[in-house]
Amino acid sequence: MADARPTIFVVDDDASVRDAISNLLESVGLRAKVFDSTEAFWKAPRPSAPSCLVLDVRLPGVGGLEFQEQLAKANVSIPVIFITAHGDVPMTSRAMKAGAIEFLMKPFQKEDLLAAVRQGLDRDRIRRDEQAEIAVLQARVDQLTSREREVMDLVVTGLINKEIGAQLGLSEVTVKAHRSHVMQKMEASSLAELVRMSDKLKPRERR
């Protein structure tokens, strides 16, 4: 987390194109890292700062579209902006369906590239924030005892203490005590907040 400046990765096999893109990004105060192949990018370390990938479609070795699939398979979620000299419609729609931010035709205008890059960085930032938040919540959940976790699962469904006690075979007083421990450990100030936290955690817990 030492280096939180956003980074834009640029992969293009043409040296003059990648230099030009990095020059443009630099001129508006963004930091770029360039690579001549997807393989080189794949091997390079990726920082924990928000980032996005400007990717040429036609590359020697693993091409842009193929690489996008590879990233998805490996669960690497970095926003991708495609650049290409000859975009045909099927290619474009394939890339967009797979979640690309933009599909830019070379030569592209500054505004289009920068808008796409900013959108990509934003998307990555939001995703990273969410992930960080989930990590924090997960750490809190891990502190709960299994009984407390059971209580929490029922609390967030909207049941009152009495009903929870009936379901778990506990007295209302015991449920109340568990409940206040849950609120404390989860650092939730209200029932509504606890529900929201549990919603965020849900997709994780299912796995």
Added chain:
Amino acid sequence: MQSSARTGGTTRSLIRHCGIALFFLVAAFVPTLLLQRLFPYPFLFLFFGAVMASAWFGGKAAGLLAVVLSTVLVDYFFVPPFYSFSISTTAEAYFAAFVASALVASWISSAKKKSEEALKDALDQLEVRVSERTAELMKTQTELAHLSQVLSMGELTASIAHEINQPLTAVVTHGHACSEWLSANPPNLEKAQQTVQRIIQDGTRAGAVLARIRSLFKKEAPAKDWLDINEVIHELTTFLRDDAIRRRIAIRTDLVPGLPKVTADRVQLQQVVLNLMMNGMDAMAETSDRSKELLISARGDESELVVRVEDSGMGLDAEANEKIFDPFFTTKPHGIGMGLSISRSIIEAHEGRLWASPRPSGGAIFQFTLPVHPRDSNG
């Protein structure tokens, strides 16, 4: 092979024959003489060997010479009475048998040699023919390769577009960056200066790509082939026939037999005619109110040839008439716009002219001239 006319040659070959015959006879004589010491009866088989070898290496004449000489030697040394030319009656039959066998051996050997030489000649000739045919085939193949290169313009377009688009993208992107560096507060002149250098480099690179393409189309020095324009046209109509049928276009030719031949680069001329024909066919893609017809005609006199390619397509508007010869001018979605520009430079390199005009009944006429040089006629 055997020169019988020149006397010098005959003398020399006579000496050669004698030499060969003598050589083998001595080679047979010495061992036979030695054997004579050891065995009481004459050993003559080595003489057969000498006769056959002489006939083989020296031909029929050397063979016969060897027969005569060995007869003399055998008579003198090895037929009783020894060391005399007289022959005892008991040895007569034996001696006659030797002479006859030696003759037969000489004849067989020289005949065998002759047939073997004939066979070798035939093989040599065959080899020459095969290599001639191979060379011809290879020539046709390279011509075809060149032709198909011209035909797959679509693919070429894609790769050219890519090659030029890369430096172009770099130039545009650096341009944007440069304006950012300049509008910063304070302006970053150093970066702007660096960026301008890059722009110059990339612009130069784009120019180099174009130069390379141009040289790809225009071979350095046009080869001077001696060619019949009718033949060129005929080849191309055959070549495009399937394509034309698929596109419901009738290709007609109007050629006059016996037009003067011209010196020109065959492949380049093929390119020109092919470009014009393909353009004509393209121009008729949308034609529906009249029949789609491509007419190629050639006329000529003692000073020049005129080749016309006419179509019944959409025609040319007056404004486009000159622009169409500009490099990269195209109205086709996947066009490259180099066809006419290249064709014109090829024709001009051949000291001819290429121009376009509207066809009165609708469509376009493209025609070019090629000079006929009188001195060509002895090529």
